[in-house]
Amino acid sequence: MRRWMREIHLALGLFSCAFVLMYSLSSIQMIHHWFPEEPAVETRELAVETSGDGRAVARELMERHGLRGELSPIESTETGYRFRLFRTGRAHEVVYDRASRTAEATTRTFAWAQALSWIHRTAGFERNDWIGLSWSAFSLVVSACLLLLGLSGIYLWFQLKRERLVGGVLLAIGGGGGVLLLALVRWGG
Amino acid sequence: MYVLLRKIHTYMGLLSFTILTVFGIVGVATNLLPPPNRRAQTPPEVRFVEFQPSSPNRSDRELADEIQRFLDLPLTQPPREWQVGRNEDHNLSVRLFTPGGFRDAVFLEDEGRIRLEIGRFDAWQYLFNMHEITPEWAPPDWRLRAWAWYVEASMFVLALMALSGVWMWWSVRRRSRLAAVSFALGTGLFVFLYAAARMG
Numbered sequence: 086m087r088r089w090m091r092e093i094h095l096a097l098g099l100f101s102c103a104f105v106l107m108y109s110l111s112s113i114q115m116i117h118h119w120f121p122e123e124p125a126v127e128t129r130e131l132a133v134e135t136s137g138d139g140r141a142v143a144r145e146l147m148e149r150h151g152l153r154g155e156l157s158p159i160e161s162t163e164t165g166y167r168f169r170l171f172r173t174g175r176a177h178e179v180v181y182d183r184a185s186r187t188a189e190a191t192t193r194t195f196a197w198a199q200a201l202s203w204i205h206r207t208a209g210f211e212r213n214d215w216i217g218l219s220w221s222a223f224s225l226v227v228s229a230c231l232l233l234l235g236l237s238g239i240y241l242w243f244q245l246k247r248e249r250l251v252g253g254v255l256l257a258i259g260g261g262g263g264v265l266l267l268a269l270v271r272w273g274g
Numbered sequence: 275m276y277v278l279l280r281k282i283h284t285y286m287g288l289l290s291f292t293i294l295t296v297f298g299i300v301g302v303a304t305n306l307l308p309p310p311n312r313r314a315q316t317p318p319e320v321r322f323v324e325f326q327p328s329s330p331n332r333s334d335r336e337l338a339d340e341i342q343r344f345l346d347l348p349l350t351q352p353p354r355e356w357q358v359g360r361n362e363d364h365n366l367s368v369r370l371f372t373p374g375g376f377r378d379a380v381f382l383e384d385e386g387r388i389r390l391e392i393g394r395f396d397a398w399q400y401l402f403n404m405h406e407i408t409p410e411w412a413p414p415d416w417r418l419r420a421w422a423w424y425v426e427a428s429m430f431v432l433a434l435m436a437l438s439g440v441w442m443w444w445s446v447r448r449r450s451r452l453a454a455v456s457f458a459l460g461t462g463l464f465v466f467l468y469a470a471a472r473m474g
Contacts, residue, residue, distance in 0.1 A: 095453045099443060100460035102436040107464065108297075109433035116408045116426070173471040200472065208304040216471050221305055223463070228301025235295050238287045248284060255288040259424075263292025266421045271400060273417060274349035274372035 087244050094237040101230040104223060111201035120198035131188045133181065139166035142181045146170075146188060152177050155214050172214050173207060174200040276445055283438045286431045293405075293428040300405045303398045310399050318378075318393040325381065325388045334358055337381065338368045341388065345370075347377050351413035373403035373418070 114120055131150050135141045139159035146152045147170070154170035154177060165181040174195055181188045195203065207220040242252050287294070307313065325344060327337055338358040342350060349372035357369045361380060370377040378391040395403065404421065412422035443453055 092450070092452060095439075095443060095447060095450065096456040098436070098439045099453050099457035102440055102457070103461045103464035105432055105436045109429050109436070112429040112432075116410060116429075175472075194472075197472075200468075204468075204471070208301070209309070210305070216467060219467055220471075223467070224301055225305040228298045228305070231294055231298035231301065235287070235291055235298065238284070239291070242284050242288060245284070248281070252284060252288050255285050256291060259289030260291040263296075263421075263424060266417055266424070267292070267296075267404065269417045270349065270372075270404065270421060271374055273415075274347065274374050 087241070090237050090240050094234060094241060097230045097234050097237070101227045101234075104227040105231070107201055108205060108227075111198075111205035114198045115202050115205070120196070122196050122199045124193040124195045124199065126191065126193055128189060128191045131190055133186050133188050136186075139168060139181070142166060142188060143168060143170065143179070146177075146179065146190070150190075152179075152190060153214065155212055155217060173203050173216055173220060276442060279438050279442055283435060283442065286435055286438075290424075290428045290431045290435075293424055294432070296401055296405050297428075297432075300398075300402050304402065307398055310395070313396060313398075315396075316394050318391045321390045321392070323388045323390055324386060326386055327381075334360070334366055337366055341366075341368050341379050341381060342370060345377070345379060345388070345390065347372075349373070349413055349415050349418060350377060372413075373407065374400050 114122075131146060133142055133145055134149075135145045139161070140156075142165075143156050143159070152170050154172035154175065157169040157171065159166050159168045162180070165183040167178075167180050170177040170179065176193045176195075178191045178193075179188050204220055207217055208224050210218060210221055212218055212221070239256075242248060245252075323345065325341070327340060332340065335355075335358060338353050342352055347370060350370040353368050353370060357371075359367055361367045365383065366381045368379045368381075370379065373395075375392065375394040378393070380389045380391075382389055405425065407418060407422045408426055409419065409422045412418045440457070443450070443457070447453055
C-alpha cells in the first residue's frame with residue numbers, strides 16, 4: 086500500500102509541477118508585480134467584405150485575417166460595431182466602420198507575467214476557444230491533483246514513525262490553525 | 275541532502291495542508307459550478323439602525339467612513355471610492371465586504387437611520403474569497419491578517435514543494451518510468467499550451 090501511495094504521490098506531483106509552479110509564480114506576480122506587465126500593442130487596418138452584422142464581421146476577421154479568441158458582446162456604434170476577441174496571452178479590440186468597410190484591430194500581446202495571471206484566472210467551460218477550454222480542463226485536473234497530493238502526503242508522512250511527533254505538531258499548527266481561522270472568519274462575519 | 279530535503283518537503287506540506295486543500299477545492303469548484311450570480315443565494319437580512327452624522331456638512335467620502343466606523347461591522351475595512359455612491363433616491367450608499375458576505379448600508383437622511391442589508395455568500399464563494407486574501411488587502415482584523423500571511427507564505431511554499439519534489443525524484447527515483455512519463459506529460463502539455471496561447 087505504502088509503495089503504491091508513494092508512486093501515486095510522485096506521479097501526480099510530477100504531472101502537476103509545471104502547473105503548480107505557474108500558479109505559484111502568477112500569485113506572487115498578482116500581488117507583488119515583480120515583473121513587467123506592459124503589453125506589446127499593434128494596430129492594423131483590415132478590409133472587410135461582408136455587409137452583415139457584427140457577428141459576420143467577427144467571423145470574417147477570424148477566417149480571412151486570422152484573428153482568434155472568444156468574442157465579447159458586440160456593441161453597436163454610430164458608425165458600425167465594436168467588439169473584442171480575447172484569448173489567453175492576446176486580445177484584439179476591433180472597431181468596424183460600416184461606411185469604409187474597414188476594421189481597425191488593436192492587438193495587445195501580454196507580457197509573460199500578465200499572461201500567467203490570465204491563465205491563473207482561466208476557469209469554467211462556458212467558452213469557445215480550445216486553448217481556454219484546455220486551460221480550464223488542466224486547472225480542474227491540477228486542483229484535483231492538489232487534493233490527492235495532500236491526502237497521499239498525509240498518509241506517507243504518517244508511515245514515517247520517527248516524523249510523527251514533529252509532523253503532528255506542524256499539522257496541528259498549520260492545518261488545525263488554518264481550519265480554526267477559516268471557521269472564525271466564517272462565523273465572525 | 276535527500277533526507278534533509280524530504281524533511282523540509284514533508285514539513286512544508288503539513289504546515290500548509292489547509293491552504294493547499296482550499297486551493298484545490300477552489301480550483302475544482304470554480305471550474306464545475308456556475309458563476310456566483312447564477313447560484314442560489316440566501317436572501318439578505320435587513321436591519322435599521324438609528325444614526326446621526328457628527329457634522330451636517332460632511333462629504334460623501336467622510337460620511338461613508340463615519341458610517342463604517344459607527345456600524346463597527348466585524349471584518350470590514352474603510353470603503354474604497356467605488357464602494358461609495360448615491361442610489362436612485364439620492365441616499366448615500368456604502369457597500370462593505372467581508373470574505374463571507376456583503377453589507378449594504380444606505381443612509382436614509384430624512385429618517386435619521388441606516389438601512390443595513392446583510393448578505394451571505396455561499397461556502398464556495400467564501401473559500402474563493404479566502405484564497406485571494408493577502409496582507410496587502412486584508413482588513414486590520416487579526417483573524418484575516420493571520421490568514422493573509424498564511425496565504426502569502428503558501429504561494430512560496432507551493433513553488434518550493436514543486437521544486438523540491440522534482441529534485442527528490444531526480445536524485446533517487448529517476449528510473450521510475452511512471453514518474454518520468456508523468457513529468458514529461460505534464461510539463462510538455464504546459465509548454466505546448468503556453469506556446470499556443472502566446473503564438474495564436
